[in-house]
Amino acid sequence: MTSxxxxxxxxxxxxxxxxxxxxxxxxxxxxxxxxxxLVTEGARGxxxxxxxxxxxxxxxxxMLAGIASAVAIPLGVGGGLYINEYRGGTLARAGRWAAGxxxxxxxxxxxLAVHALLVAAVGRFSFLWGAAALALMIAPTMAHTTADAAxxxxxxxxxxxxxxxxxxxxxxxxxxxxxxxxxVARAAWITAARAAGATAPLLFMTExxxxxxxxxxxxxxxxxxxxDAASRPDARAGAWAAALVLVTVAGVMSYFARRAATPRGHT
Amino acid sequence: xxRSDPPDETEKMRADCLNAWFGELHALKDITLxxxxxxxxxxxGPSGCGKSTFVRCLNRMHEVTDGARTSGDVLLxxxxxxxxxxxxxxxxxxxGMIFQRPNPFPAMTVRENVVAGLRLSGADVRDVxxxxxxxxxxxxxxxxxxxxxxxxxxxLSVEQQxxxxxxxxxxxxxxxxxxxxxxxxxDPIATSRIEEIIHGLRDRYTIVIVxxxxxxxxxxxxxxxxxxxxxxVEYDDADVIFTKPxxxxxxxxxxxxFG
Amino acid sequence: xxxxxGPREWPAPPSNRxxxxxxxxxxxxxxxxxxxxxxxxxxxxHARGPTPHELALFGGTLIAAGMATVAAAPxxxxxxxxxxxxxxxxxxxxxxxxxxxMTVVPPVVYGLxxxxxxxxxxxxxxxxxxxxxSDAERARVAGLVSAAVMLTLMIAPTVASQAAxxxxxxxxxxxxxxxxxxxxRWDIFLHVILPRTRWGLLGAVALGLGRxxxxxxxxxxxxxxxxxxxxxxxxxxxxxxxxxxxxxxxGDWRSLGALGLGLFVMTLASNMIxxxxxDRVRNARRPGT
Numbered sequence: 172m173t174s175x176x177x178x179x180x181x182x183x184x185x186x187x188x189x190x191x192x193x194x195x196x197x198x199x200x201x202x203x204x205x206x207x208x209l210v211t212e213g214a215r216g217x218x219x220x221x222x223x224x225x226x227x228x229x230x231x232x233x234m235l236a237g238i239a240s241a242v243a244i245p246l247g248v249g250g251g252l253y254i255n256e257y258r259g260g261t262l263a264r265a266g267r268w269a270a271g272x273x274x275x276x277x278x279x280x281x282x283l284a285v286h287a288l289l290v291a292a293v294g295r296f297s298f299l300w301g302a303a304a305l306a307l308m309i310a311p312t313m314a315h316t317t318a319d320a321a322x323x324x325x326x327x328x329x330x331x332x333x334x335x336x337x338x339x340x341x342x343x344x345x346x347x348x349x350x351x352x353x354x355v356a357r358a359a360w361i362t363a364a365r366a367a368g369a370t371a372p373l374l375f376m377t378e379x380x381x382x383x384x385x386x387x388x389x390x391x392x393x394x395x396x397x398x399d400a401a402s403r404p405d406a407r408a409g410a411w412a413a414a415l416v417l418v419t420v421a422g423v424m425s426y427f428a429r430r431a432a433t434p435r436g437h438t
Numbered sequence: 439x440x441r442s443d444p445p446d447e448t449e450k451m452r453a454d455c456l457n458a459w460f461g462e463l464h465a466l467k468d469i470t471l472x473x474x475x476x477x478x479x480x481x482x483g484p485s486g487c488g489k490s491t492f493v494r495c496l497n498r499m500h501e502v503t504d505g506a507r508t509s510g511d512v513l514l515x516x517x518x519x520x521x522x523x524x525x526x527x528x529x530x531x532x533x534g535m536i537f538q539r540p541n542p543f544p545a546m547t548v549r550e551n552v553v554a555g556l557r558l559s560g561a562d563v564r565d566v567x568x569x570x571x572x573x574x575x576x577x578x579x580x581x582x583x584x585x586x587x588x589x590x591x592x593x594l595s596v597e598q599q600x601x602x603x604x605x606x607x608x609x610x611x612x613x614x615x616x617x618x619x620x621x622x623x624x625d626p627i628a629t630s631r632i633e634e635i636i637h638g639l640r641d642r643y644t645i646v647i648v649x650x651x652x653x654x655x656x657x658x659x660x661x662x663x664x665x666x667x668x669x670x671v672e673y674d675d676a677d678v679i680f681t682k683p684x685x686x687x688x689x690x691x692x693x694x695x696f697g
Numbered sequence: 698x699x700x701x702x703g704p705r706e707w708p709a710p711p712s713n714r715x716x717x718x719x720x721x722x723x724x725x726x727x728x729x730x731x732x733x734x735x736x737x738x739x740x741x742x743h744a745r746g747p748t749p750h751e752l753a754l755f756g757g758t759l760i761a762a763g764m765a766t767v768a769a770a771p772x773x774x775x776x777x778x779x780x781x782x783x784x785x786x787x788x789x790x791x792x793x794x795x796x797x798x799m800t801v802v803p804p805v806v807y808g809l810x811x812x813x814x815x816x817x818x819x820x821x822x823x824x825x826x827x828x829x830x831s832d833a834e835r836a837r838v839a840g841l842v843s844a845a846v847m848l849t850l851m852i853a854p855t856v857a858s859q860a861a862x863x864x865x866x867x868x869x870x871x872x873x874x875x876x877x878x879x880x881x882r883w884d885i886f887l888h889v890i891l892p893r894t895r896w897g898l899l900g901a902v903a904l905g906l907g908r909x910x911x912x913x914x915x916x917x918x919x920x921x922x923x924x925x926x927x928x929x930x931x932x933x934x935x936x937x938x939x940x941x942x943x944x945x946x947x948g949d950w951r952s953l954g955a956l957g958l959g960l961f962v963m964t965l966a967s968n969m970i971x972x973x974x975x976d977r978v979r980n981a982r983r984p985g986t
Contacts, residue, residue, distance in 0.1 A: 184881035191783040194775025195792055198853050202799060205810045250729050253722025266726025269733035275904070275968035276736065276961060277911025278804075279937045283957040287739035287950070307732060314729055322980065324544075331541040331603070333502055335610060336530040337558035340718035345558060350545045361801060368803025370914045374941055394805045401809040401918050414806045421801045429794065 213415025216408040224396070225412050231392040232420065235298070236367035239305035244359050247310035248348075251317025251355075256343050267318060273311035281307055282375035290376060301392070304372035309362050316358040320351035353432055360428035364421040370394035393417040449516075450475040450614060450644040451496060451533075456510035458491050458500055465491045467668045468510070473614070478636060478645045480659030480676065482652060484691065488668040489648045493616045496646065497533035498526045514614070531559060534612035538619040540599035542591040542606070549587040551602055555610040573609040577601040577635050597628035604635065608643075615639065617647040621654065633658050652692050656680045664688045740961055743954025751933070751955050758932040758963070761841050761916070762909035765848030769909075770902045773853045777860035777901075782886050793861065799854035804915040811847035811919025819843045840920040840931040847919045848909045856905035859975055863897035864890060866979045893978070900974025907967035911960060913938040933960050 217225060247270075254267045285304040324347050332342040348355075373395050393413050400410030451473035458466035466488045473479050473496075481489045494500040495508055498519060512519050519529045542551045552570040556563045563569060570587065574580040579601050586593075594602060600620060607615060617636075621629040636645060636658050649655050655662050655676065662679040664671045664687075672679065672688045683689045747755070778784075780793045816839075823839040830838070867890045875885040891898075913934030920931050933956045944950050 180881055180884060184883040187778075187883040187886075188783045191775045191779035192788075194772045195779050195784070195788075197772050198776055198850075198857070199792075199795065201850055202795075205814070208810065208814065209806070246725055246728070249722055250725035253719070253726045257719065257722065260723075262723050262726050262730070265730040269730040271972055272965055272969060273729065273733050273736065275907055275911075275964065275972070277908075277913065277934060277964050279913035279934050280740070280911065280957045280961050280964070281736070283743070283937065283950075283953055284736040284739045287743050287954075288735060291950070307736075311729060311732070314726075319976075319980075325541075327537065327539055327541040328543060330499070330502065330537065331543065332554075332558055334497065334499055334530055334535040334537075335555035335558050335606070336527040337555075338527065338560075338712055339715050341558050341560065343718070346543055346554075349543070352545065361797075364801040365803075368801070368805065370803065370805040371938060374914070374938065394803055397803075397805045397809055398914060398918070401805070401812055407813065410809050414809050417803055418806055421803060422798060425798050425801045429797075 209411065209415055209418060212408070212411035216410070216412030217415065219408050219412075224391070224409070225393075225416050228391040228393045228396045228413060229416050229420065231298075232367050232394070232417070235302050235305060235373070235392055236363055238299075238302040239309055239366055240359070240363045242302075243306035243309035244313055244363070246306075247313025248317045248355055248359075250310070251314035251319075252321055252343055252348065254314060254318040255321035256339070256347065266314065270311040270314035270318070273307070274315045276308075278308065278369050278371035282372040285372060286375040298376075301373045301376040304376060305366040305369060308369060308372065309366050312362045313355070313359060316362075317351060317355050320354040320358075321347055324350045356431035357428045360424050360431055364424035364428070367424065368394055368417060368421050370398050374398065393420070447477070448475045449473065450514070451646075452513040452516075453492070453495070454511040454513060456492070456495060456508065456512060458488070458495055458508045459506065460491075460503065461505040465668055466495070466508075469670050471663055471670055471673055473644060473646055474661060475644050476641060477660040478640050478647060478658050480655035480662045481646065481648045481665060482650075482655045482662060482691075483665035483671075485650075487665045489665050490618050492665065493535075493618055493646055493648055496614070496616050497530045497535055499530070499535060501526075527559065531555075531610050532612055533614040533616060534607035534610060536600070536604055536607060536615065536617040536620045538622045540596055540603050540623070542594075542599050542602050544592065546591055547588045548583055548591055548594070548602065551591050552605050552609055555606050559610070569609055573605040574602075576608050576639065577605045578631075578638075579605060597624050597631065600624065600628075600632065601635065604632075608639075612643065614644045614646065617645065619648050619650060622650065629654070652680070664691065666691070737961070740954060740958040743950055744958040745951045745955055747955045747959060748952075751936075751952065751959070754931070754933040754936045754956065755959055755963070757841060758910050758934065758960070761844040761848060761932050762906055764841070764845035765852060765909045766902060766906045768845065768849040769853040769856055769905055772849075773856035773901070773905065774860055774898060776853070776857040777864055777898075778886065780857070780861045781864040782890065783882055793858075796854045796857050796861075800858055804851065804912055805918070807847055807851050808915035808918030811843060811915060815846050816843040816919050819846065837931065844916045844920050844931060844935070847915060848912060851912060851915060852905040852909045855908055856901050859901035859904055860898050863894050863901055863975055863978050866897070866981065867893050893981075896974045897978030900971040900976075900978070903967050903971030903974065905971075907964045907971060910934065910967065911964045 250266055250270065254263045254270065257263045258267070281304055285300060285307060289300045289303060328346060328350065329342055332346050337346070373392055393416055396413040397410050397417060400406040400408075400413065449472045453469045453471045453473075456466055456469040456471075457464070469488075469492060471492075481492060483489050491500060495512055496519075500506050500508060508520070514529065514532065518524070519526075519533075543554055546554065549566070549570050550557075552573050553563055553566050556569065571580055571584075574583060579598065582598070583589075583594075591599065591602065600623075604615075604620075621632050624632065633654065636647065639645060640660075647655075647658065659676045661673065662676040663673040664679065664683075664685070666687055672683055672685045674684070678684075679688065680692060683692065776792070776796060780789050780796070784792065819842050820839050823835050823842070827835050827838065871889050871893070872885060875889045880888070910932075911934055913932075916932050916935035917938035920935055937953050937956050937960070940953055940956075944953050
């Protein structure tokens with residue numbers, strides 16, 4: 172190989188690395204600008220517009236995401252384990268397909284469907300329906316991720332359990348779920364963070380009302396507050412304040428996700 | 439198959455006209471073979487000749503595989519392990535198994551791995567620490583690992599993991615230990631350590647070991663069975679097999695002419 | 698002795714606990730399937746045939762999401778490459794962490810930022826460059842471009858993190874072997890990693906497209922103030938958010954149903970294709986199985 176060729180390959184390599192770094196800058200620069208705007212405007216908004224409504228909306232969001240997660244995460248994880256451990260069965264295959272399909276359905280469509288199924292059928296808007304819509308977003312994602320994680324558990328590990336005389340449920344609950352635990356916990360936090368920020372499903376669930384929405388109405392959540400205030404150019408300060416709190420909540424949850432991904436004792 | 443057992447040797451297990459299939463593939467053909475109590479029986483033969491399939495039948499692991507089935511019988515203490523009223527779980531607890539690739543349970547500590555068998559079989563383990571210590575001593579890991587019982591198992595070397603798997607098996611107090619090429623992934627020093635462990639275990643357990651290495655079979659076994667193309671060609675005292683085998687195919691194999 | 702036959706069976710006869718365990722798991726998996734059917738049925742029940750206006754909205758969805766995908770794909774693939782292969786080892790982890798954090802930023806926050814920072818600038822640019830156009834045309838172009846810019850920023854982190862997972866799934870042995878043969882990192886990517894992962898990378902882009910098509914709240918916010926008629930809603934998902942108030946007031950949800958069903962089908966197709974391509978690479982070969 173001639174030295175000229177080597178030099179050319181080095182140059183190409185350097186250009187490629189530079190291009191990749193440029194892509195990172197291209198993605199992170201607008202984000203940095205947006206983040207700066209969010210922090211400065213948000214801080215001003217919290218101080219100016221009075222923090223109380225934000226605090227209440229924050230409590231509402233945590234409750235909504237908490238209820239939805241508490242219901243949907245166990246259901247999704249259990250379904251995901253079944254989908255993988257009993258793969259080959261019709262029910263498992265149907266569940267796998269449905270989980271994959273549902274986990275990517277747009278939030279607006281989920282909102283509309285849950286509205287049709289619950290609100291229109293029962294005839295009342297409710298805080299709980301909002302949680303149900305969020306649960307419908309969380310459970311399929313968790314099932315899909317759990318099945319995926321369980322699939323990566325080597326068959327030799329299950330074989331070891333069989334050879335020790337383990338029954339199937341014990342193998343699944345004590346061996347397989349132990350291995351997937353870190354990945355599933357991480358996915359749970361990420362999914363819950365996304366649910367906490369989801370706006371569209373809640374828009375379909377809350378009371379009909381005039382725009383702009385009264386910031387003080389009963390069932391409040393941060394995404395709704397951001398959405399409503401952002402719709403009115405005169406209420407932007409409130410929007411920034413709520414957005415800052417919302418991003419902080421999502422950020423804290425994704426920090427927990429990162430921590431959950433590193434099991435104790437492993438560094 | 440002409441050997442007659444001396445009267446002081448009792449048969450712990452016996453395969454009786456055992457056949458095994460994977461789908462259409464007839465992997466084992468009419469195997470009849472005794473496993474003598476508190477002795478080491480080695481199973482040798484070229485790759486793909488049914489050695490692993492045979493030992494997997496001994497604790498009903500064969501049927502785990504897709505499309506696998508068997509006919510014939512395997513006796514454990516003169517009782518069939520395939521009878522309808524026999525719980526395969528109890529068979530597997532009496533006949534423990536060590537695999538070629540060490541398969542400790544990931545995401546568990548050393549201690550949890552050693553007692554995992556007891557936990558998984560639903561036993562109520564009162565004194566976890568003494569069970570773990572006893573099992574680890576039997577595979578001479580206790581001194582090495584007593585300070586690291588709570589370390590994740592991934593931190594151990596491959597050889598330590600294999601010994602840990604043996605300890606995990608012994609913690610269930612099996613009667614027979616079946617080893618499927620336990621040293622295939624280990625270096626010569628690690629291999630000799632495993633062989634020492636086998637020597638130490640032979641008084642208390644009946645051992646069946648599959649191996650590719652004829653030297654290993656000659657070193658550790660009391661009896662040796664030579665499998666070829668799914669058939670049992672010859673079974674005898676290890677000394678006899680390795681010095682004056684009756685069958686020409688055995689002789690060809692152990693002298694390295696094929697395989 | 699009867700042969701033991703049959704498909705993969707757990708080698709022990711199932712105990713009562715095994716049966717209960719299986720029943721509970723099966724019920725959960727079944728519930729997922731039922732939920733899917735229920736969502737689809739609810740949408741079909743709500744829908745009627747789309748009007749020309751709604752068809753135009755689907756066109757807007759394709760244009761805005763398509764522009765965003767075309768713009769986001771190279772950036773996102775570059776970021777994924779940086780994170781997995783090309784970046785300096787010190788830079789990779791922080792960038793990966795930031796990109797992951799960006800995927801959880803709520804759409805409504807992007808929408809707020811789009812309404813404040815992107816949309817006015819695009820409007821101003823359009824006003825000066827397209828002064829010959831009619832107001833309605835200009836507003837439509839400005840709205841689509843605003844939506845596309847914002848969607849680009851929204852989906853790029855998602856595409857990047859999916860693409861990074863695909864790249865990480867390439868067999869590590871191949872990477873080491875190629876390094877051992879004296880390849881530069883780019884050589885290795887081009888000749889070893891890319892051939893094994895290109896379909897998966899395409900799948901990551903398809904997932905981004907699906908997400909872009911389905912994004913409603915952020916588009917509604919960024920392309921014109923919700924509840925004001927200053928600008929027509931431009932994409933199907935945005936129109937669903939914008940049309941919510943009218944539907945509530947009139948009790949006629951059929952227009953939203955038509956939009957929702959169309960979006961459901963479009964995103965489902967894009968996402969299922971994307972997911973299948975990504976998973977095929979990610980689950981291709983697992984060590985130790």
